[in-house]
Amino acid sequence: MATLMSGPTSRRIRSFVFMTTNAENPASQSCVLLKCAGQLCTAMRICRRHHCLIIVAFGATILTFIALYHDLTSELVGGPQHMAADSVSVILGNESQGKGSTINTTSLRGHGMNHLVLQSKIPAGQKITKVWPEKCKARHHIMFLKTHKTAGSTVLNVLYRYGDHWNLSFALPVHYQFGYPSLFRATWVKGHDTGQRFDLMCNHMRFRLSEVKKVMHPDTFFFTILRHPVEVAASAFSYYKSTASAFRNVSSLDSFMQNPLHFFHPGAQGNNYARNLMWFDLGLDPHKKPTQTELQKIFTSLDNIFGIVLLADYFDESMVLLRHALCWPLDDVVTFKLNSRSNASMAAISQETAVRLRQWNSLDWALYFHFNTSFWHHAARFGLARLDAEVQELRARKKVLAAHCLQGSAVEGRIINDKRFRPFQLGSVQILGYNLKPGLSREEFTRCSRFILPELQYKDRIYVRQFPSKAQARINWNHTIGSPLRRPPVGKAKA
Numbered sequence: 001m002a003t004l005m006s007g008p009t010s011r012r013i014r015s016f017v018f019m020t021t022n023a024e025n026p027a028s029q030s031c032v033l034l035k036c037a038g039q040l041c042t043a044m045r046i047c048r049r050h051h052c053l054i055i056v057a058f059g060a061t062i063l064t065f066i067a068l069y070h071d072l073t074s075e076l077v078g079g080p081q082h083m084a085a086d087s088v089s090v091i092l093g094n095e096s097q098g099k100g101s102t103i104n105t106t107s108l109r110g111h112g113m114n115h116l117v118l119q120s121k122i123p124a125g126q127k128i129t130k131v132w133p134e135k136c137k138a139r140h141h142i143m144f145l146k147t148h149k150t151a152g153s154t155v156l157n158v159l160y161r162y163g164d165h166w167n168l169s170f171a172l173p174v175h176y177q178f179g180y181p182s183l184f185r186a187t188w189v190k191g192h193d194t195g196q197r198f199d200l201m202c203n204h205m206r207f208r209l210s211e212v213k214k215v216m217h218p219d220t221f222f223f224t225i226l227r228h229p230v231e232v233a234a235s236a237f238s239y240y241k242s243t244a245s246a247f248r249n250v251s252s253l254d255s256f257m258q259n260p261l262h263f264f265h266p267g268a269q270g271n272n273y274a275r276n277l278m279w280f281d282l283g284l285d286p287h288k289k290p291t292q293t294e295l296q297k298i299f300t301s302l303d304n305i306f307g308i309v310l311l312a313d314y315f316d317e318s319m320v321l322l323r324h325a326l327c328w329p330l331d332d333v334v335t336f337k338l339n340s341r342s343n344a345s346m347a348a349i350s351q352e353t354a355v356r357l358r359q360w361n362s363l364d365w366a367l368y369f370h371f372n373t374s375f376w377h378h379a380a381r382f383g384l385a386r387l388d389a390e391v392q393e394l395r396a397r398k399k400v401l402a403a404h405c406l407q408g409s410a411v412e413g414r415i416i417n418d419k420r421f422r423p424f425q426l427g428s429v430q431i432l433g434y435n436l437k438p439g440l441s442r443e444e445f446t447r448c449s450r451f452i453l454p455e456l457q458y459k460d461r462i463y464v465r466q467f468p469s470k471a472q473a474r475i476n477w478n479h480t481i482g483s484p485l486r487r488p489p490v491g492k493a494k495a
């Protein structure tokens with residue numbers, strides 16, 4: 001995060017000084033100088049907070065001095081140090097138009113190396129008009145509505161890692177899930193009877209706002225994720241083939257869509273997975289077709305509840321917008337794709353079936369259409385060029401992390417050596433997971449494992465942290481998917 005403290009000072013060298021704060025260490029503030037000469041900008045940490053205030057107080061003269069002698073100054077104020085800010089966006093304006101018209105995002109990263117942490121080309125004829133973002137505070141009160149088959153497990157991993165790191169409290173289900181497919185009830189949250197309000201909530205549920213509010217803080221930020229309904233239907237068909245009664249006696253999605261009403265009986269076991277699944281998960285009535293006016297009312301109400309609705313189909317863009325909405329560092333939304341099907345488990349969808357699926361899931365289609373539009377409005381407000389630049393940066397970091405942590409790409413469960421990283425398998429569909437690179441140090445193994453730990457294992461880990469006295473009784477330590485990464489020392493956990 002950065003707060004602009006002072007503007008340009010000289011014609012030859014344009015400089016900005018701004019404060020940075022570090023989401024990982026809010027107490028550490030420092031002062032960063034962004035110096036642009038010609039088309040090249042460099043950013044560096046120049047001093048700590050109190051020096052920054054002095055610099056700002058004395059204004060342009062000192063600033064220019066620093067800009068010219070920044071190497072020397074850097075040495076004087078303590079030499080190379082770890083950069084506190086994680087990213088700074090520079091908004092560029094067209095000189096002739098005067099106002100900012102182009103947006104460019106650059107990344108300000110420290111590696112504990114020398115002072116040079118950012119280099120960015122500024123196109124000819126443009127000038128810096130603003131340094132972004134404005135001051136913001138990382139959100140720690142969050143409710144993620146995890147819809148089914150929409151990349152929710154990957155988002156969940158982001159939240160688990162974040163909450164784990166900051167020791168935040170999670171609203172966890174008393175049993176396996178929050179009573180799904182029934183509408184959510186606050187009494188299904190473990191510890192609700194203590195009157196505790198939780199920081200994070202993110203497990204599958206059928207959404208009911210009034211009940212969720214009972215266990216969450218009043219300033220909770222709500223978000224969810226949707227996916228193209230044809231993709232959701234295809235994923236749900238293979239995953240819930242034996243769970244949904246509508247799918248059980250049909251060989252393929254094509255055959256199902258030839259005559260869905262022959263197989264589908266509303267309300268029959270598991271059939272929430274077979275039609276308008278996202279609509280259902282949002283707590284809406286799948287048996288009643290709303291009028292246009294009712295539909296608009298529903299959308300307005302959802303718009304008011306959810307601060308952002310992500311799209312699995314634009315996952316990286318979603319992560320960037322999310323991290324800005326939450327005021328989190330970019331590194332916190334770096335992910336590996338979790339819970340994906342193997343190629344062998346995927347069947348091609350014919351054009352004809354895709355059209356039928358859209359009609360069959362018309363409520364999901366209406367939802368997706370509405371939130372796809374609002375997503376891109378959100379993206380446009382953020383700035384498409386800025387978004388694109390940050391998406392590239394996110395992908396680059398993902399690549400570096402993968403090269404560091406992973407042994408190859410995602411593989412079938414049976415090929416995963418360490419049982420703790422095997423994802424839950426349902427029916428005959430193959431769900432992929434990862435092997436970690438051999439030879440990682442203990443710290444690196446722990447760090448890397450957080451990114452690939454499947455949902456159930458991570459939930460158990462958090463459960464152990466949050467309810468140490470209950471954990472041993474609840475968790476089957478020898479279970480292939482249930483054992484946590486580090487078993488608590490014998491004798492510490494009480495039944």
Ligand SMILES: Nc1ncnc2c1ncn2[C@@H]1O[C@H](COP(=O)(O)OS(=O)(=O)O)[C@@H](OP(=O)(O)O)[C@H]1O
Binds near residue numbers: 148151336
């Ligand atoms: N990062 C990213 N980008 C795009 N798509 C992704 C991503 N992560 C997961 N996925 C896909 O999401 C599907 C699994 O969704 P969920 O994790 O929500 O499933 S579940 O309801 O929790 O079982 C599953 O889809 P299918 O492979 O089509 O089944 C995953 O491949």
